[in-house]
Amino acid sequence: MKDGLRQSMAWVHTWAGLLVCWLLLLVFMGGTAAYYRHEITFWMKPELHAAAAAPATLSPAQSAQLAVRVLQERAPSATRWTIDLPDERNPLIQASWQNPPKKDMTRQERRNALRDQNVTLDPSSGLQTAKPRDTRGGDFLYRLHFDLHYMPAIWGRWIVGIGAMFMLVAIISGVITHKRIFKDFFTFRPKKGQRSWLDAHNATAVLALPFHLMITYTGIVTLMFIYMPAPTKALYGDEQNTMFSDVFGNFERGKPADIAAPLADIAPMLQQAERAWGVTPSRVAISHPNDAAARVELYRPSGQQLSNLEPAMTFDGVSGALLSETPPVSTALATRAAIYGMHLAHFADPLLRALFFVCGLAGSAMVATGALLWGVRERQSYAKIVANGGRVGFGVRLVDALNIGAIAGLPIAFAAFFWANRLLPVDMAQRASAEANWFFIAWGAAALLAQIRPTRAMWRFQLTVGAVLLAGIPVLNVFTTHSHLGVSLFGGPGLRPVAAFDIVVLVLGALLGWAAWWLGHKAKKKAAKKQTAADAGSTSTMEPV
Known part of the structure; x- marks a missing residue:
């Protein structure tokens, strides 16, 4: 630790962020995509x-x-x-x-x-x-960002939760560290090496700072019963279902009467709910259909309410009589539901959802630039050693490889997931699992190549591969579906999600392509500068005739 609060917080910020940055990048990218998980599922x-x-x-x-x-x-x-x-x-x-x-x-x-x-x-x-x-569609990406994969869900949630706690510490310590944080937001100095990466990190962090704080804190709170089980254990022991029933109400849906009875017409129930709410119910849930104990639950659309608790009406499934409406909830439950709703953003209209998506991309960029900044800073300390023919230390080389595998490799993995959806045989057994496997096969290959050769050329190669795969998805659609971009753009409201998906991946592919070009252009300029210096040196050593 360093002397002084700000210096100590800088140390905490650096290591709290670095130790989990690659996990956080996966969580941010998966969570950002999950804002459109229904649209992604429909596209797939x-x-x-x-x-x-x-x-x-x-x-x-x-x-x-x-x-x-x-x-x-x-x-x-x-x-x-x-x-x-x-x-x-x-x-x-x-x-x-x-x-x-x-x-x-x-x-x-x-x-x-x-x-x-x-x-x-x-x-x-x-x-x-x-x-x-x-296909699991967008649900795979949604689950990936808090359950991970190839492990029990409880393990994945613990790992992601610990990473989120590190993230919260990194955000708070970062705010304390930067006394001119808002001024630095409006400052960007290109072509300045470490300074440029720091400016980019500050800008992406401050741009969506309220979002970063909100999404990290609410992500932890949504799984608080996993991370803080002691209170419920003390009160309920192993009877967790009883706890959920007390806290959330209708956790237990009753038991069937085992007496056959016809189900009432559902149309009058829908009309009654629509008159009461002013909107058509979005979901109908029928428990124990064709039984004397049948219950019909109608759920109101989320609308713009912050809470994730959907107002509902419960009807007798045999008589059609209204039994109950969602009762007022306790302050504690309402607070928890609002926090949960903020994280899921079900309340968001299309414009606000797009803003959340952009903020998620900014969060991914914040994590990526932070990881790159550490590598640039540490490599500078090896400048003299490298100039004398030496090599950077193992830690720097490892971080460089992990950065390539995560920052450039994850777009390849996402693109491979979508390509697998189009190319795998439609009648293939365990097809949904195979799509997920291709995500990790592509990511593993990218990470392995990065470990073998963590160089600027590898950055360019993987960014180029990601650009081609992402930008190639709309082209792939032309040969594998009848709803390619030329059709979906003019296919009416029902096909707008398909067109939007193709346009977004095309833009993301173009951005990756620009990044690969920029690295190549920078390398050429650097090589030309060295060649000019070498030519000047050889000219100065020539003897005059």
Whole structure:
């Protein structure tokens, strides 16, 4: 530690950020993509695009009745039905069901079963759409940013949580360290080496500082029951379900009566909820359908409310009578729900969601420039050794390789995930898992190459590969789908997410391509400068004739 508060905080900021920066980069990039996870999932299911292009002709009540009829045919004995009605982010009718879980099923087997227990309906024709390819879509990136992969979810959440705590320490210590932080935000000095990287780090950090603080703190709070289990253990012991029932209300959904009874018409319930709320419910959940204990829950759209608690109405599934509405919640639960809602941003309209996305990109740039700044600073201390033919230390070389593997390698991994979605056989077994595997295969290859040769040339190579793969996705769409950019741009509101996705990856690919070009241009200028100096030196040593 250094003497003085600011010097001590600078030391804390450096090491708190460096030790977890590569993990944080994955978390930031996955979380940023998750703001559009529904749109990404839709893009990764091109079989649904044709149905989404047609304007909807069914009313919400007709859509719900259609879904109920289909569910009656597909899963009359399921324990729960869920119907997601069309909206601006989900143009199709999504119906799914849950069967009683088998005792010997693992969590992964249960998740795989749930992915097969769903059907998508066309709101314009009422017919079932073509069966989409097996993919986790945007949910893979959403889960990746807090569950990681290839490990139990609880381990991943602990690892990410520790990283988030380091991040919070780095943010606070960074604010304390920079006494001119807001002035430095308006300062950028290009072509100044370490100074330029510091200016870039300051600018990306201050640009979205409230967002960085909010997203880091709320990310920790959302999983507080994992990180601080002592209070609940002291009060409830191992009865965690009882705790959740007390805190969150309807955690237990009751038991079936095992008495067959017809399900009431759902249209009057939807109309009653719409009159009360002024908006059409977004989701219908039916517990124990075709049973005397059936319950129908209608959920109000998130709208612009900060809380993630969706107001709901509960009806008797047999008589159709209103049983209850969402009761007022305690101050503690309302606070927790607001914090959770801030992190998920379900309340955001399209413009605000885009702003959150940009802030997420700024967070990724902040982490990346911080890691690069450490490498530049440390390499300067080896300048004389390198000039005399020596090499930088192992730590600097390791950080350089990790920087290449994370900063340049992660875009390659994201692009490989999307390419795999288009190129893997549609009827392939375990296809969703194979897509995820290709993400890590590409990332692992990039990280391994970086370890072998952590040079400027490797930076250029990986940035170029990432640029080609990302910018090539719209081109790949031309040969693998019927909803490429030339169609989706003019295909109506239902295809806007497809067009937006292609445009975003095209822009990101162009930015990576510019970065690769800039590195090459800088290397050429440096080589030309050395050659000029060498020529001048050789000329000065020549004897006059």
